[in-house]
Amino acid sequence: MYRNVMVNVDPGTLIILIGLPAMYLVFFGFGFGAMIPIPGGTASYLTFLTPGIMSVQCLMAGTVGGSMLWADRRWGMLAQLLVGPFTRLQYLLGIMFTSLLFGLAGAFVMLVGAFLIIGSLQITVWGALTAFGVIALGSIFFGSLMLLIAGLVKSNNAYNSIQILILFVVNFASTVFYSFSAGLPLPIQVLFQVNPLTYVANAARGGFQGAMPPDAAWQLPLLVAETVVVLALATRVYVKSDISFV
Amino acid sequence: MTESSAGHVITVENLRHTYDGKHFALDGVTFDVAKGEVFGLLGKNGAGKTTLIKALTTLITPTSGELRILGLDPLHQGQEVRRRIGVVQQGESFDFATVEGNFNIYGVLWGVPRKLRLQRREELLKSFGLQEVRKQRAFDLSGGQKRRVQVAREMMHDMDILFLDEPTTGLDVIMRRELLDSIREQARRGLTVVFTTHNLEEADYVCDRVAVVDEGKFLAMDTVENLKRLYRGKKTVEVTLSGGDATAFYGSLKARLVGSEVKADGNSAVILTDDPKEALRRIVELSQTTGVQMDWLNVRKNTLEDVFIGSVTKTEGA
Numbered sequence: 001m002y003r004n005v006m007v008n009v010d011p012g013t014l015i016i017l018i019g020l021p022a023m024y025l026v027f028f029g030f031g032f033g034a035m036i037p038i039p040g041g042t043a044s045y046l047t048f049l050t051p052g053i054m055s056v057q058c059l060m061a062g063t064v065g066g067s068m069l070w071a072d073r074r075w076g077m078l079a080q081l082l083v084g085p086f087t088r089l090q091y092l093l094g095i096m097f098t099s100l101l102f103g104l105a106g107a108f109v110m111l112v113g114a115f116l117i118i119g120s121l122q123i124t125v126w127g128a129l130t131a132f133g134v135i136a137l138g139s140i141f142f143g144s145l146m147l148l149i150a151g152l153v154k155s156n157n158a159y160n161s162i163q164i165l166i167l168f169v170v171n172f173a174s175t176v177f178y179s180f181s182a183g184l185p186l187p188i189q190v191l192f193q194v195n196p197l198t199y200v201a202n203a204a205r206g207g208f209q210g211a212m213p214p215d216a217a218w219q220l221p222l223l224v225a226e227t228v229v230v231l232a233l234a235t236r237v238y239v240k241s242d243i244s245f246v
Numbered sequence: 247m248t249e250s251s252a253g254h255v256i257t258v259e260n261l262r263h264t265y266d267g268k269h270f271a272l273d274g275v276t277f278d279v280a281k282g283e284v285f286g287l288l289g290k291n292g293a294g295k296t297t298l299i300k301a302l303t304t305l306i307t308p309t310s311g312e313l314r315i316l317g318l319d320p321l322h323q324g325q326e327v328r329r330r331i332g333v334v335q336q337g338e339s340f341d342f343a344t345v346e347g348n349f350n351i352y353g354v355l356w357g358v359p360r361k362l363r364l365q366r367r368e369e370l371l372k373s374f375g376l377q378e379v380r381k382q383r384a385f386d387l388s389g390g391q392k393r394r395v396q397v398a399r400e401m402m403h404d405m406d407i408l409f410l411d412e413p414t415t416g417l418d419v420i421m422r423r424e425l426l427d428s429i430r431e432q433a434r435r436g437l438t439v440v441f442t443t444h445n446l447e448e449a450d451y452v453c454d455r456v457a458v459v460d461e462g463k464f465l466a467m468d469t470v471e472n473l474k475r476l477y478r479g480k481k482t483v484e485v486t487l488s489g490g491d492a493t494a495f496y497g498s499l500k501a502r503l504v505g506s507e508v509k510a511d512g513n514s515a516v517i518l519t520d521d522p523k524e525a526l527r528r529i530v531e532l533s534q535t536t537g538v539q540m541d542w543l544n545v546r547k548n549t550l551e552d553v554f555i556g557s558v559t560k561t562e563g564a
Contacts, residue, residue, distance in 0.1 A: 002351075002354050003341065003351045003354065003355055071342070075338065075339065075340060075341075075342075075385075076335065076337045076338050076339030076340070077339050077340065077341060079305060079335055079337070079339065080333070080335060080339035081355070082304075082305055083303045083304065083305055083328055083331070083333040083335075084328060084355055084356070085325065085328050085329040085355075085356060085357070086325065086328070086355075087324070087325050
């Protein structure tokens with residue numbers, strides 16, 4: 001993990017990890033605040049947006065994890081590390097924990113940023129633990145998903161294209177920026193409902209509000225199950241099969 | 247237990263590997279390597295050297311065959327094997343960090359204590375002539391500098407066996423010689439080295455034993471001196487034609503030089519023979535009867551390269 005952090009603490013990664021969500025927070029928070037209705041209607045849009053943007057960190061951290069693996073394949077370090085004193089599983093878990101660390105650190109930075117912008121934020125210790133816990137779970141899910149994709153695709157361009165597509169669809173077809181509405185077109189409603197980032201954002205928001213939404217009763221167990229499945233698939237790609245080195 | 251009863255740290259028996267289920271990149275390779283030995287794998291590109299290194303270093307699982315590294319089964323004790331080996335791979339492998347950053351990361355990965363890590367880093371940067379580029383990113387270095395970083399970085403940790411896959415590629419003559427001397431010195435201290443190359447002079451200079459590899463098979467394996475002795479009575483005749491039908495010319499020459507080995511490549515050919523006078527006579531005679539002119543005709547003593555060419559030619563002719 002030391003190696004992953006050392007190699008990835010560069011301006012490019014930090015801009016993707018922190019800069020982009022921070023810009024979402026500022027531009028969406030101030031730009032769309034007057035246009036987007038908030039459930040309950042009393043809180044400001046920035047207050048509504050904060051747990052959503054914190055949740056985005058698990059997706060951003062996942063993409064960093066996938067990029068780490070892709071870069072290791074591309075630049076020969078994967079083959080070099082796999083003849084080092086570790087197992088393939090340890091290598092994979094190293095990236096996973098780095099994604100987790102980046103996800104939680106990024107969420108914390110967004111929390112502090114939101115506090116500085118809004119001036120005050122109210123959250124209980126239990127609520128914060130809930131929010132960060134579900135963001136950690138989301139980081140493992142998206143980290144596993146991006147590792148799986150990074151292991152399966154054959155070219156850098158393909159990986160980048162898929163990553164951008166996932167970033168766009170998963171971010172905007174979720175409850176990060178606005179709440180779910182029955183007025184949305186059916187395909188987008190379905191995307192909202194099956195999108196794991198929706199589950200993370202809803203639960204994180206519940207942590208801030210001190211009450212879990214009713215949907216969390218099925219969304220969180222489903223997120224756990226999906227994480228287990230995707231993690232198992234990603235592990236299988238690297239542990240059970242011969243890895244192709246680019 | 248770390249070695250076999252015969253003192254071998256590597257034991258390979260009938261190793262086979264296929265990537266596509268049709269062609270065997272390794273096809274029945276059998277050999278042992280003793281502790282402190284420098285063992286060379288000599289072969290042209292695509293001969294199977296790198297696949298063998300990958301199998302020995304647990305990077306691929308061989309299709310069949312027996313393999314023991316330091317008395318351990320790499321298939322089931324891979325991590326223990328990897329703790330005790332070092333590998334310099336053929337391709338580039340760097341982290342996005344400075345040269346000294348790459349050394350630091352590698353030392354941490356291998357669990358080298360901080361004080362020892364810094365000491366080794368400084369020694370290696372100095373001995374491999376990398377002090378001036380220590381703050382540069384590894385990816386920005388020249389080909390030779392990158393290779394030096396890769397080889398030097400591997401020396402950050404202790405090991406029993408060092409696998410070097412064409413380590414001298416891109417190195418200048420002086421650095422190449424220093425690296426080869428360093429390998430010899432490490433071997434004298436007990437390090438076992440497996441070394442792949444297609445540079446025959448290197449193999450001659452540094453290896454105790456050499457295996458000639460082609461199409462996944464070992465064509466010959468012995469000490470460099472014994473391999474040369476096999477061809478000691480023979481001389482090498484080199485011919486280059488200026489034009490004409492070279493294929494027909496060398497085909498006729500092969501038929502007339504029974505017992506000699508004729509390796510033709512386009513207009514040129516190398517002939518290993520016990521009787522160079524007879525070979526010369528036949529070549530001149532054939533040139534006169536066919537009207538094919540010669541640009542070059544030369545007789546010289548054998549080198550390791552001739553052993554290599556002779557081994558490969560025998561297989562192709564079989």
